[in-house]
Amino acid sequence: MENLTFIEIVALSKVVKDKALKAARPECTVGEHPIDFSVSVKGMLRVLEDTEKTPTCNIPWKTVAAILIAKMGCTRDAAEKQLVGIIAEALRIGDGVGMTMYSAYGDALAAAENHIDTTILAKLPKVKVKGACSFVGKVTSPEPMGAIEVEDGLLLNVNGLQGIA
Numbered sequence: 001m002e003n004l005t006f007i008e009i010v011a012l013s014k015v016v017k018d019k020a021l022k023a024a025r026p027e028c029t030v031g032e033h034p035i036d037f038s039v040s041v042k043g044m045l046r047v048l049e050d051t052e053k054t055p056t057c058n059i060p061w062k063t064v065a066a067i068l069i070a071k072m073g074c075t076r077d078a079a080e081k082q083l084v085g086i087i088a089e090a091l092r093i094g095d096g097v098g099m100t101m102y103s104a105y106g107d108a109l110a111a112a113e114n115h116i117d118t119t120i121l122a123k124l125p126k127v128k129v130k131g132a133c134s135f136v137g138k139v140t141s142p143e144p145m146g147a148i149e150v151e152d153g154l155l156l157n158v159n160g161l162q163g164i165a
Helices: 006-015 018-027 061-070 073-094 099-104 107-123
Strands: 040-047 051-053 127-129 133-140 147-151 154-158
Touching: 006 040, 006 133, 061 073
Parallel strands: none
Antiparallel strands: 040 133, 051 127, 133 147, 147 154
16 A cells, blocks of 8 residues: 555545445355455545534443433432433434334424434534545456446446446
């Protein structure tokens, strides 16, 4: 990688993104596989302006829950039991399995999430994040692989066959 520019490294990382990787991984057999191949990457890398966001991914939620429970006093035991059920329910909703459960809350859950966004998270300091990058182009190699068309990490076309959408 030492011969690549920073732009080329980012473009290469965008060529094989989550969906293409998820589609290819099940086809890999257990074991060690020798790798020796060359590819040509041609296309356009688009880099957007940096932005600011609330760092919700960086919040140590386990620590937040521990501090909250520690400060609850006489309601602590009941809160711990509720928290276990709430976490399990949130995981099911997050996986899409519990979407009917989510809708069962009606507007109350959406209002509560909005309240968290506007009264709690809005008070947190913003952090700078690098602008998003996207790549549209082709990856080619000597036969037998041939040409692969990629757009934002999605495999669009492999040797004329439809890819993964």
